[in-house]
Amino acid sequence: MIVRVLDIGIAGLLLGGIYALIAVGLTLQYGVARVLNIAHGEFIMIGAFITWSLYIIFGINPLLSLAICGPAIFTIGFLLYRTLFRRLRISSASPAAFEGSSMLACFGLLFIIQNLAILIWGADIKGYSYLAFPIRFWGQTFAANRLITLGFALAIGLIFYFFLTWSRLGKAIRAAAQDAAAAELMGINIDQVLALCFGFGALMAGLGGTLLSMSYKIQPTMGLEYTVIALIVIVLGGLGSIPGSFIGGLLLGLVGSIVTYIQPGLSLVAYYLLFMLLLLAKPTGILGK
Amino acid sequence: MDIARVISKRSSALWAPFLILILLASLPLCAPQYTIILLTTIFMYIVITVSWTMFSGPTGYISLAPAAFFGVGVYTSALLGLVLPLPAIIGIGGLASFCLALFVGALTLRLRGTYFVMFTFGLVELLLHFVLWWEVNITGTTGRVVPTVNNTKVFYFMLIIFVILMFALYTIRGSRFGLALEAIGQNEDAAAHTGVNVTMVKVITFAISAFFMGAAGALMATRWTYIDPKIAFNPLLSFMPVLMAIFGGMGQLYGPIIGAAIFAYLEEFLITRFPYYYMLIFGTIMVIAIVYMPEGLVGLIRRLLKSSTEGRHART
Numbered sequence: 001m002i003v004r005v006l007d008i009g010i011a012g013l014l015l016g017g018i019y020a021l022i023a024v025g026l027t028l029q030y031g032v033a034r035v036l037n038i039a040h041g042e043f044i045m046i047g048a049f050i051t052w053s054l055y056i057i058f059g060i061n062p063l064l065s066l067a068i069c070g071p072a073i074f075t076i077g078f079l080l081y082r083t084l085f086r087r088l089r090i091s092s093a094s095p096a097a098f099e100g101s102s103m104l105a106c107f108g109l110l111f112i113i114q115n116l117a118i119l120i121w122g123a124d125i126k127g128y129s130y131l132a133f134p135i136r137f138w139g140q141t142f143a144a145n146r147l148i149t150l151g152f153a154l155a156i157g158l159i160f161y162f163f164l165t166w167s168r169l170g171k172a173i174r175a176a177a178q179d180a181a182a183a184e185l186m187g188i189n190i191d192q193v194l195a196l197c198f199g200f201g202a203l204m205a206g207l208g209g210t211l212l213s214m215s216y217k218i219q220p221t222m223g224l225e226y227t228v229i230a231l232i233v234i235v236l237g238g239l240g241s242i243p244g245s246f247i248g249g250l251l252l253g254l255v256g257s258i259v260t261y262i263q264p265g266l267s268l269v270a271y272y273l274l275f276m277l278l279l280l281a282k283p284t285g286i287l288g289k
Numbered sequence: 290m291d292i293a294r295v296i297s298k299r300s301s302a303l304w305a306p307f308l309i310l311i312l313l314a315s316l317p318l319c320a321p322q323y324t325i326i327l328l329t330t331i332f333m334y335i336v337i338t339v340s341w342t343m344f345s346g347p348t349g350y351i352s353l354a355p356a357a358f359f360g361v362g363v364y365t366s367a368l369l370g371l372v373l374p375l376p377a378i379i380g381i382g383g384l385a386s387f388c389l390a391l392f393v394g395a396l397t398l399r400l401r402g403t404y405f406v407m408f409t410f411g412l413v414e415l416l417l418h419f420v421l422w423w424e425v426n427i428t429g430t431t432g433r434v435v436p437t438v439n440n441t442k443v444f445y446f447m448l449i450i451f452v453i454l455m456f457a458l459y460t461i462r463g464s465r466f467g468l469a470l471e472a473i474g475q476n477e478d479a480a481a482h483t484g485v486n487v488t489m490v491k492v493i494t495f496a497i498s499a500f501f502m503g504a505a506g507a508l509m510a511t512r513w514t515y516i517d518p519k520i521a522f523n524p525l526l527s528f529m530p531v532l533m534a535i536f537g538g539m540g541q542l543y544g545p546i547i548g549a550a551i552f553a554y555l556e557e558f559l560i561t562r563f564p565y566y567y568m569l570i571f572g573t574i575m576v577i578a579i580v581y582m583p584e585g586l587v588g589l590i591r592r593l594l595k596s597s598t599e600g601r602h603a604r605t
Contacts, residue, residue, distance in 0.1 A: 036403065036406065036407075038410070084576070084580065087580060088579070088580065091583070096349075096402070099402075099403065100349070100351060101579050101583065103351070103406065104351075104531060104532075104535065104575070104579050105575075105576050105579045105580065107528050107531070107532070107572075107575060108572045108573065108574075108575030108576035108579065109572065109576065110572070111528075111568050111569065111571055111572025111575065112569055112572035112573060112576070114568070115566075115568040115569040115572065116569065118565075119565060119566075119569070224414065224524060225414065228410065228411045228414050231407045231410065231411065232407075232411065235404065235407065239403075263422075265418070265421070265422040265425070265426070266418075266419075266422055268414060268415065268418045269415055269418055269419050269422065272411055272412075272414075272415040275408070275411065276396060276408075279396065279397060279400060279404060279408065280396065283400055283404060
């Protein structure tokens with residue numbers, strides 16, 4: 001029994017690590033840059049497919065792809081904010097109007113990215129086998145790739161957390177999250193900071209996608225499901241709180257693994273029920289103000 | 290003189306829609322089947338878009354649940370299609386969506402706008418996964434067969450749903466209820482302070498708009514003959530009305546109708562000519578419409594007309 005609980009717990013953490021990473025990305029985009037990025041899952045999908053292509057065509061190690069995918073997707077995110085969302089932010093009458101119009105623009109992006117991917121890679125389900133050997137651990141066996149995924153997700157999350165708390169740019173980002181107008185008055189180049197935030201958000205999604213592709217099957221339409229999960233996690237953790245989304249991601253992973261153990265196929269339904277209960281009981285989330 | 294002008298304007302504004310309706314209703318007598326089918330699709334989009342605008346237009350709460358309500362209608366039709374006559378199925382489909390919207394609205398509409406958007410966005414995925422799980426594990430099927438109905442009959446029923454929808458919309462707009470809805474959109478706190486039961490007004494309007502989506506879904510299911518959860522709860526149907534309403538312009542009653550009609554035709558055109566690029570073009574138009582036409586087609590035309598009349602004034 002204890003072994004089984006441990007088994008489910010660790011499987012949950014393995015899943016939760018990716019959820020956490022993806023949700024931190026969305027928190028940066030929504031909590032700071034105020035773009036409710038419905039196309040978040042599409043950046044995950046791009047990360048996964050670039051990794052797949054690099055591995056299948058050039059034989060590049062998926063872990064090495066982290067270093068290729070990351071900067072590439074960061075650049076896409078950064079440029080998107082500088083061109084599209086900056087324009088919308090300036091032309092919007094109020095922050096609420098910007099939230100609405102930027103979200104709708106993200107729908108457009110969702111369709112564009114998803115269908116470009118279908119044109120490039122086709123609509124089939126794809127996958128590859130990487131480090132799929134078992135590792136014995138506390139008397140349990142785990143696939144090596146899932147453990148590496150969790151390790152990298154935690155490491156990326158931690159590095160980013162320290163970057164936010166200690167670096168100058170990180171402080172600027174946190175200032176912008178609290179009050180963008182005041183931060184601008186304090187001499188922060190707000191356009192640059194928000195664009196960087198959006199870029200970092202896309203980066204997290206891309207890295208999440210690369211890690212996902214190592215142990216899960218991928219397809220161009222997979223993004224939407226992860227977007228829904230990321231949305232639930234950021235509400236669970238408290239809108240705008242980065243540590244909150246990280247913890248929320250791990251928690252949701254645990255819930256997912258428990259539900260999958262009892263009744264596979266219902267995990268998304270369980271997430272949603274959790275979301276409903278949360279909205280009723282404590283809409284501010286775990287670490288929300 | 291002014292009064293005379295107002296009266297004549299009123300009567301023409303009243304007669305024009307009637308004329309168009311009579312024309313549309315007599316169309317199946319002479320037009321080919323293809324036109325009837327195309328028009329039914331166009332009116333389906335118009336019904337969904339207008340009922341979406343009924344709630345989201347005045348309040349500013351962006352609902353991404355149309356596909357959920359539409360899907361509930363589709364499944365009602367699939368479950369009861371062999372047992373009940375069509376009008377009853379349409380009514381029950383609408384009522385099922387109405388009840389779902391009451392429940393969802395009561396849960397989420399007391400919260401801030403963003404939570405509502407997220408919740409409705411997830412609702413479609415939730416229902417899709419739940420029905421999929423139910424069909425595979427409990428009933429042991431993946432799809433269902435819906436009894437077909439003659440195309441002309443479907444067209445007439447869609448037209449009737451549309452007329453009832455427009456009637457409901459006009460009634461709400463002119464009533465105290467409609468004013469309360471406007472007030473919520475302008476300033477929710479102020480509306481609450483002046484004695485409007487904010488949550489109740491929002492929830493009821495949301496449910497009424499869901500009724501029409503469910504009714505349209507129940508009717509359209511008869512056109513498809515075979516349905517499965519992925520067809521019934523297609524997330525695209527949640528985004529389409531948003532895009533169509535924004536493209537047409539939400540400020541005016543006829544904006545969403547024009548937007549829906551143009552887009553539904555465009556969809557038909559693009560799907561037949563560029564099946565692989567259709568969604569790509571769709572996404573691109575969406576981004577361009579949001580960036581360059583925040584007030585939609587109607588707003589754009591008005592701005593152009595205004596600037597041209599201003600130009601004439603400047604010249605004289």
